[in-house]
Amino acid sequence: MNLTSTSIALIALAMSTDAFAAAISKGAALKNPKLSEALRTGLIFGVIEAITPLIGWAIATFTIKTFASHYITDWDHWIAFTLLLALGLHMIYEGFQPAEPEEEKPTSRSFYILALTAVATSIDAMAVGVSLAFMEVNIFVTAAAIGFATFTMVTIGVMLGRVLGLMFGKRSEIVGGLVLIAIGSYILYEHLNFAA
Template sequence: MNPISLILLALAMSTDAFAAAIGKGAALQRPRFIEALRTGAIFGVIEAVTPVIGWLLGQVATRFVTNWDHWIAFLLLLGLGLHMIYAGWRTGADEPEAKRVRHGFWLLAATALATSIDALAVGVGLAFVNVNIMLAAAAIGLATLTMVTLGTLLGRVLGAVVGQWAEIAGGLVLILVGATILYEHLGAG
């Protein structure tokens, strides 16, 4: 995977967490930087671990599907991208939460896990292409830490509308990354 695809993948993986962070930040009463950083760290760690788990699962399956690996990666990313776009369109109907000063760890961890399911599936897809999973996981975790920290701080100002569009843009980027993997593989073959 080339560096640009890796950066795009990391950003795409962090957009759903960014969207959730905007919602979490909007639900807080004047979120401070330390709370935003704490939220970003929780999301970043979980988002970095899940693609490694997916990659390990994919490694087991690799020997059975090597002739179709590029199609599997493309279809997984296409499906996830379309799901993110669909979810982005649906988020406009969510009701805001009551204002609080700080979110509990388990609430943040559960939200981070929910937004990282796509990273697990991407990890499975990455097992079928030549990629350094530790580098990819670190990039995804760092991008998520940054995006969630910013999203939490911006949440109060920007609200759910930007979160909706961020998730839609992330879905489009995932589809683009999947198409790039397919193009690179078919072009090399």
């Protein structure tokens, strides 16, 4: 099967939606995030989201395809759910802490927190990479499209989160944590339901 450019664009958009939701919650927890911080966050998410389908494709291409496909589809949803649950619970915990003055809110998140969130929201892209190994597709073009879509959506999400953070204060961190847990739960439900 050969993927059209429209199909690649739709895959890229679909792969960026989880990261977009996570970016809104990240932006809401920051003190007036600047465009430079949004671009930095978008770049971290975009690069990781572009790498994960390449990893999945490489595993499927350079090992026994049926084993790789079975292994990744057996575990990707559990890994994503666990990471997103842990991050979400941490955000909810932070949201229930006494409100810090606006000037004490962080202006940026550490690379490691952003990277961990990006990995959690991009594990499904690894499974997509495995499935792409069975199709006639330029994996590098597809991965670049996924990375670019994620970069764009996350940058927008952080700036949108800034507006929501100003409107809802600490409650936005609780909502953001619930959103991350909901994303993880949906990924888990979708995979378990599909496998049933």
